[in-house]
Amino acid sequence: MGFSCSIAAAILAGSTAFIHAKPTSFSGCDGVCRDLHQDFPNQVLLRNETAYALEQTSFWSTVQGSASPICFFTPENANEVSRAVVIARDGQCQFAVKSGGHYSFEASTIDNGLVVDLARMNDTVVSDDKRSAVVGPGGRWSNVYPILQEQNLTIPGGRMFGVGVGGLTLGGGISWLSNLHGMACDNVQDYEVVLGNGSIVTASPTSHPDLYWALRGGASNFGIVTKFTFDAYEQGKLWTGQLEYDSAANTSSITAFVNWGDQLVATDPKSFS
Numbered sequence: 206m207g208f209s210c211s212i213a214a215a216i217l218a219g220s221t222a223f224i225h226a227k228p229t230s231f232s233g234c235d236g237v238c239r240d241l242h243q244d245f246p247n248q249v250l251l252r253n254e255t256a257y258a259l260e261q262t263s264f265w266s267t268v269q270g271s272a273s274p275i276c277f278f279t280p281e282n283a284n285e286v287s288r289a290v291v292i293a294r295d296g297q298c299q300f301a302v303k304s305g306g307h308y309s310f311e312a313s314t315i316d317n318g319l320v321v322d323l324a325r326m327n328d329t330v331v332s333d334d335k336r337s338a339v340v341g342p343g344g345r346w347s348n349v350y351p352i353l354q355e356q357n358l359t360i361p362g363g364r365m366f367g368v369g370v371g372g373l374t375l376g377g378g379i380s381w382l383s384n385l386h387g388m389a390c391d392n393v394q395d396y397e398v399v400l401g402n403g404s405i406v407t408a409s410p411t412s413h414p415d416l417y418w419a420l421r422g423g424a425s426n427f428g429i430v431t432k433f434t435f436d437a438y439e440q441g442k443l444w445t446g447q448l449e450y451d452s453a454a455n456t457s458s459i460t461a462f463v464n465w466g467d468q469l470v471a472t473d474p475k476s477f478s
Contacts, residue, residue, distance in 0.1 A: 252273070263324075275318060277322050328344070336436070338434070393421070393433055
């Protein structure tokens with residue numbers, strides 16, 4: 206698939222308003238939350254529970270934190286996500302999906318609806334050949350990078366540690382490595398996805414290729430992604446530092462910096478990627 210996910214993101218962004226149309230009724234969500242609580246008593250947070258209030262504080266934006274879902278559901282695998290989707294569909298209950306909760310507007314939560322919080326689905330597993338890594342959508346980059354670093358690997362992911370894997374990747378995903386390897390979604394080999402009918406499929410260039418294309422920038426409008434398989438890249442040690450100089454040395458310091466940059470372009474072009 207040579208079509209860049211950044212182009213897909215730009216095209217699909219215009220359709221989001223139609224997909225997230227304002228619901229007319231949430232009357233079925235009370236029953237949906239009761240059903241989920243019966244099936245998964247330790248994974249559903251209801252409004253009258255202390256843990257519910259703590260969950261509301263986990264969002265980056267106070268706008269999202271002020272929303273009041275009827276319940277939060279924290280699945281642990283794709284089958285549990287599928288169960289939630291089917292129950293919500295049958296109960297006509299609008300729901301939102303939360304990865305890291307880093308949106309600045311109400312996107313990964315919903316008033317008087319159901320929030321499917323993927324925080325427990327946060328595993329990172331490196332393949333035996335170290336050429337790929339399977340990452341859960343509920344992981345945050347602060348959890349993902351250290352696991353990869355143990356094997357001198359990285360993937361083109363988020364630039365802020367607190368951002369969730371799912372939201373960043375499904376939105377395209379700008380990375381420190383984007384100049385070298387493209388956006389985060391350019392490095393996804395396949396997605397495990399729960400569809401609206403509850404079925405679980407793998408979307409790749411050869412299996413459900415239309416869905417694979419749509420997920421490369423289409424956010425959570427086409428299904429709930431429960432696993433990402435990323436290309437992994439060898440990552441050696443990095444150096445960093447900070448230099449301070451007096452304004453009287455502006456001319457000589459800038460000249461030295463330019464000369465240093467010219468030298469890096471000639472000897473270490475990847476340092477500019």
